[in-house]
Amino acid sequence: MWWMTKNHNPSGASDGSENIQSWNLEQHAVYMATVAKHFxxxxxxxFETVDPFNEPSANWWKADGTQEGCHVDVSTQAKIVGYLDTQLSNRGLSTKIAASDESYYDQAATTLKTIGSSALSKIDRINVHGYQYGSGDRAGVHTLATQAGKSLWNSEYGDGVASGENLAKYLFQDLRQLKPTAWEYWQVLDQGGWGLIDADNDAKTLGKSTQKYYVLAQFARHMRPGMKILDGGRDNVVAAYDASKSLLVIVAVNWDAAQYINFELSGFSGRPSSGATVSRWSTQIGSGDRYVQHLDTTISGTKFWSKFEKNMVQTFEVTGIKL
Incomplete structure (x- = not known):
């Protein structure tokens, strides 16, 4: 809260340094736990989890900013986590702690390495944001979370490219390298390419869905909660499996010239017979097809294939698959 900060400014310190008053560390935890209990x-x-920080290692939270934020040193984060664990417990809440919602993968890795075993033992889930885009040690964050026995979320990703190109690039990277169990987009309604649906929240106006909306639909409408993510074998392919439905979902993108891409199923113990139909959906990044279903793809032996235009995302659903 603003009154817990050194300069009483919720946008940050003048130089982007830590701005929470040292005598209010426990009060911050009391405030969060009290709100959770009230709900x-x-x-x-x-709440399943609460996170006491938002991008705390960032140094761009400054007093002249227009967004609330506060830099919090890792050593201070550790103290707050300890206080919050106590305050949640004191109120009889089953709510756990998620942390630390760092902006970048590399910041998350540093925080995990330095926050200390005591604080880490009180954190139930690792949250990280995706604003390092094509850079950063995604695999390293996954390894650190796995070693600590924690689940891992990308709890915020957003970009200003309405075509969906960046979203596709970095979602593939996250699913293949970060391997989170949840992936959340910044804000459905926003302007300047940031929204999945173009909207001006200040003016309260609502526009049309962007191409990015349909690029994300290729993943979100088919890779459903509870499915197991599989290695697609290439950087431009991800797959998910639903054992209860014997359903395989494959999402692939083609960044190069138009070409046919083959998908080999021989590694599965059970698969549909030759001639079986594979449902597919296509979205053209940038402009063109938004979300079109096709029923023109069939299994041939142990494989199937489809033509991809340049910058096209396609999703395939294969039934009758056994791992």
Whole structure:
């Protein structure tokens, strides 16, 4: 809260340094736990997790900014996590702690390495944001989270490219290298290419869906909660498997000249017979097809293939698959 900061400015310190008052570290935890308890008692909403920080290692939270934020040193993060764990427990809440929602993968890795074993033991889930885009040690964050026995989320990703090109590039990287169990987009309604649907939240106006909306649909409408993510074998391919439905979902993108891409199924213990139909959907990044279903693809032996135009995303659903 603004009154917990050194300069009483919720946008940050003048130089982007740590701005929370040292005597308010526990008060910050008290405030968060009290709010969580209020939601449970008054509205029957019990949070699965709370995160006491938002991009705390960032140095761009400055007093002249237009967005609330506060730099918090890693050593201070550790203290707050300890206080928050106690305060949640004191209120009889089952709510766990997620942390630290760092902006970059590299910042998340540094925080995980230096926050200390005591604080880390009190964190239930690792949250990281995707604003390092094509850079950063995604695999390293995954390894650190796995070693610590924590689940891992990309709890915020956004970009200003309405075509969906960047979203596709970095979502493939996240699924293949970061391997999060949840992936969340910044804001559905926004302007300047940031929204999945173009909207001006200040003016309260709503425009059309962007091409990015349909690029994300190729993943989100088919790779559903509870499915197991599989290695697609190439950087431009991801796959998900639903054992209860014997369903394989493959999402692939082609960044090069128009070409046919083959998908080999011989590694599965069970698969549909030759001639079986594979449902597919296509979205053209930038402009063109938004989300079109096709029923023109069939299994031939142990494989199937499809033509991809340049900068096209396609999703395939194969039924009758056994791992």
């Amino acid at each position: 449970k008692d008054n509205w029957g909403v019990e």
